[in-house]
Structure formats: C-alpha cells, structure tokens
Amino acid sequence: MKLRRTRSLVGYWHEGDFVLEDYLAAKSSDVDEDNAVVVDRQTLALLEEFEDWIDLESVAERLPGIDPVSVRDAAEALVEAGLLRTPEAAEREDLLAAEWANWSQEARFFHFGTKDAVYIGDDLEHRREAAAVALAAGPPPAIFKSYPDAPRVRLPRAFLPLREDFTEVLLARRTHRIFREEAVSLRQLSTVLHFAFAPMYFVDAVEYGTLQMRTSPGGGARHEIECYVGVLDVEGVAPGLYHYNGEQHSLELIDASFDQSTVDRLSFGQEMAINAGFVCFLTALVKRAAYKYRHPRTLRMIMLDAGHLGQTFDLVSTAAGLGPFQTAAFRDSEVEAALGLDGITETALYLLGAGRPAGPTDGHPIDMRVAAQPT
Template identity: 45%
Template sequence: MKFKRAGNVGCYWRNGQFLIRNHRTRANIIADPIAARILDLFTDWADPQEAAKDAGLDPKSVDDAAAALHDAGVLLGQEDDTEDAPDERLRARWDPWAPEGAAFHFATRNDAFADASDELKDELAAGGRPALFKTYPDADRLFLPRSSTRLDAPLERVLHARRTHRAFSNRAIAREHLATLLSTTFGPKDFIAADQFGTLMLRTSPSGGARHELEAYVAVFDAEDVDPGIYHYSVRDHCLELIASGDYRPRLADLCGGQQGVEQAGAVVVLTAVIERLTSKYRHPRAYRVMLMNAGHLAQTFVLTATALGLGPFQTAAFHDEGVESLLGIDGIAEPALYVLTVGVPATDDQGRVTYLHGPTTLESAGITRFDATDRHG
C-alpha cells in the first residue's frame, strides 16, 4: 500500500524528546528524529519499499516505520484518500493559512477543562501573583483630566454610527476626549476579591478570568496639550508615562504597511499582552485564543467609545511585530504586541459630511457579489 504524509504534521522537541504531531487529529507520538527523514519520503504517494530503495535505506525498516506512522495518524494510507477525507477538506479550505494558522486552531481544539476546585486554585496561586498594574516609575508623567466627557449618546445611535475610518482631518484630538477614551476603554471600572488570586480588576470589557493581561501604549501625533511621543497608559494613575519624545508618525505608518488609517490619525494605541498574567492561571495553550479574544473585546469598546465622542476609529493587525515592539521598548516574548488601534477627527467634505474610503453599495457592486450558495451570478 502507498502512503503519503498527512497535511498538518509538525515535528519538534519538548523536554528532550522528539515529538511528531498531527495537529488536526491531535495525534502525538514520541519518535526517533530519523522518523522525520522517513516522513520526508512520503511527501507524495509512495510505496515504502520503493521509497527505501530510492533513499538508500533498509526496505524492511522503512516498511515497519511507515506502518507505525500510519497507525499513529501522521501518514495517510490510500484507503484514507477520498475527496471528502478530512485531510483533503483541510487542505482545500485552510491551505492559505497552513501550516501555522491551521496548526494553532486544530491543536487547541477540544481541550479537557479541569474543575476550578480550591485545591487547583491553591496550586495555581502557589507560583505567585503577577503585578496587577504595569508602570514606568522613572518616566516623566502627563496626568490626564479625571472629569471625563459624558458618553450620553444613545447606544443604538453609536452602534449604527460606528465605521472604520481611514481619512482624518488635521484637527487635533481634544485632550479631554483622549483622556475619556483611554479611561473608558482601559481604566478600572471596579475591583473584586477573587479567592486565592487576591484582588482583580474589572474593565468595561470582559477578560478571561479577569486577568486583564492587556496593556495600552499610546503614540500621540496630534492631540491638544499633549506633546508628540510614545507613552504607556498607566491604568492605575490615569496618566501617560513617556517612553520616547518626538514625532513617530512616519515610522509607525511604515511599520503598519503605509496604511492611511495610521498615517493620518491623531493617535495610535498599541495593545500588548503581559503573558504572565494569563499563564499564571491558565496553563493550557487554548488560553492564547482567549488573549486574542480579549484584544478584540477591548478594541470594540475603543471604537464605540471613539464613535460616541465624535471621533473616528481605525484598527489593524497588519503591522511589523518586532519593529513595533522595539519602538515601545518591549521584548515581544514576555510582552508581545497584538493589535494596533488608531483614532482621529474624521475628515469631511466641503459640505461638512464625513468622508469614507468606500461609499454605499451600487448595482454594479451587487452584480459581482455572490450573496448565497445558490446564487451564481457572480
């Protein structure tokens, strides 16, 4: 029988052992590193005897290894090869994201979750509690106004007014609006007693286990009474802690692929994650999903708050990680950058109407759109 390597296989070392894993099925075996060479023989359908002969290896050893790897689920047999086979469907649908995206998604599926018993909480808390706040005690600080602008616009109007803006005017963001945006999105709403984990913070957005691992760094380009520069937003003290003075608009725009929504904004907010805050409680890799979801929660609060203030928000995941992290002075390991949010005063036309990159739909755009699975006009 001929064999072929499964489409989502990874090889790596952990604790001194060589592991082979089919991320889709989560089949995980410990093997000799020579197994990687055996797997390489089966990039395409191949007979073990012929593959061994071509590679100058012992045919029986390769035959035995192929059978074992097939039983382990990292080699496919011809009888497994059908048009509807999971491996083929994965290749057809996930190929643009493979292997990295597919490996992460399927490797973190169907985790078994332990009950949150007091014994488990004690065990998790025994490793110590990471600091609730991050601060730069030696930095120059710009304290922001505590009397925030009222956010009394009706929720329905704010939800329907929300748009992603890419064109901004040259008007500066009001200092009070910047302060309100930061405090409403990232500031503490309340504090709770969380058993063995001590006091935890609550924000206006949800966070898995109230870990609130996300930090906000603010690059100010054009805001009233705020010098241009890169700052860390101190959640505890509601102030901007100066990291670097100067105009970083060209540099950040370049690191974000020259996007107009960054280049024309009045301020850029980079969301980062203090990994220890999450790993101190959640030890399974699925928690990485939670971290990304938390970034999305905060981003939605950010854009809705900006909209309620009459500002225009923009958000992007298209940025050069190491370049942005270097600019912020973080290492990208203990604290990586996850998301870039920007805000500015929306651009308007001669009649005072807000301008957008894309206007309303047209008959032409509808004509080239496939609206459902049975509509073949497009």
C-alpha cells in the same frame, strides 16, 4: 496498500527528544491528551520514503538491506501513531490543504493546535487544584504595569458625558481613514482611555487576589492587555510615545521623539495612522493570563480579548465625537522595540487610533457607495 506521510505534522525538540505532532488529529475535550510521538533517525528516514503515495512493496525494494516484514511492521506502527495515512484517512488533510492553501503551516498549527481544550467548568475541586498549581509557582502577577521613573501626564477625570443613544452610536461606528487637521481635545483622549482601558470596578478573586473589571470582557478577569499611546495631535499633551497607566489614569512618557515619521514606518505608511490625533498599541503581558490558564488555547483568548477592547475603543471614540480605526498591519518587532519590549514576556497585538473625522459620521459608508443595485 498505499500510504503517504501525514501532511499535518510539526516536528520539534522536547527535553532531548525529537517529536512529531499531528495537529489535525482528533482530541478529547474531556481529558488532556498528548498526541506528540517521539521519533528517531531511522523512523525519520523511513517516513521520507512516503513523501507521496506508495505501496509497501516499493518501499521495501528501495531498502534492500532491510527485511520486508520489518518494513511492513514499522509502517503499520506509523499508521497507528498517525504519522502515515491511508487514502481514506487522508481525506481531511487534503480538504485542509485545499481550503487553507493561502495560509502557512504556522496558521494551521495555531488554529488546530488550540482546539478542543479541556474546560474545568464549575467543578470546585478542579478549580482549587488549578489554583494550587498556580500559587505553587509564585504570587500572582501585578494587575497594573507602571513606569514609576517616567515623566507623567496626569489626565483629567472630567470625562465627556457619553449620552448618545446607544443605537445611534452603533450605527455611526465606521472605520475612518481621513482626518481633519484639528487636534483631539484632552477631554476626548481622557474619556476614550478611561472607558476603554481603565478599571471600572475591582473584585476579590480569592486565591488569585484582587482583579480589575473593565468595560470589555477579559478571560478570567486577567486583563492582560496593556495600552501604549502615541500622541500626535492632542491639545495639552506633547507629542510622544506613552504608556497608559490605568491605575492612576495617566500617561507615562517612553519616547519624546515619537512622531508621524515613526508611525509612518511602524504602520506601513497607512494614512489613517499617520494623520490621526493619537494611536494606541495594544500589547499582551503573557504571564498575567498564563499564570492561571496554562493551556495553549489561552493564546486564542488573548487575541479575542484584544478584539473586545478594539470594539469598545471604537464605540467610545464614536460616542466622544472621534473617528476611530483599527488595523493588524504593523511591524510587530519594530513596534515592540519602540515600546522597549522583548516580544516574549510582552508582545504587540493590535493598532488602534482616532482623530477628528473628515468624512461623514452618520454611519453611511465613507469611501464606498451604498449597495443599491441587485446582483
């Protein structure tokens, strides 16, 4: 029988032990399971012999000082533990290697490592148990972040009336890359920030305290996403980098030197970001979500929440007469440094922005031809 070392293994130290985890292993969505296996140096050395398909007799010949029977017993135990594969069991990992060839192990580990999470559903007893675990760790994180000592720009609450027909707004939404040299109005900026990122209502979440409700869905109403605004060309607001305080509907100044050259560097020179009226860096305050949701799948939820906010931002910007854009291309660590974040407790996720559109705003493709010819 020929065997090969499992290709979907990730190794790491945990509480003094070195463990291997097969992220491709089947998991239950009914009961939390730990498929990490503690291994020692001898086990690692034996696994090295199975870099490619090889039969047990050949492995035993390479290890003359070890009893062939013990080699066979150890190999069978490693197959049982999921660290070695038979040809039949390797078909799924070979498919993964072929289909995901352009993506690294990090992407594979993230996706498959967060699959099949256990969901407690509407079971009241389980919900109370989960709340008790959370509360035992301390009080819930604050639902608002603020910079109380920062200079503040109080935004007007004279919001633009978003009365465009909803269908027309949906059809008009396009990613704009070229903007006119015309400032975004203060009311436009205020309207977009309010309807995209500010709370609309508050709810009593019992054990978890008061939570905010935005126009975008957020897992468990945790709303862990924060918005930082890079003002470039907005009437009545000095250029600079600000934190949007949704509780007070204000901008808190972080860096007055923030300008187009900064955006140029942070966004890899993307013209749409450099020439926009303003840009928004979305970040996640991890503890706000992890306080309640302790499974790694929560990281997926956070990414989805950022996407929800991005779409709402686009639609509100469109309804307010602006041309929005969104991009995942930015220098993560440099953005976090510019925002004064450690990248761990709070981390950058998304770059949005808007300006006065220079191209068509009727929803037709801006810089590509309409596909009219059959292919």
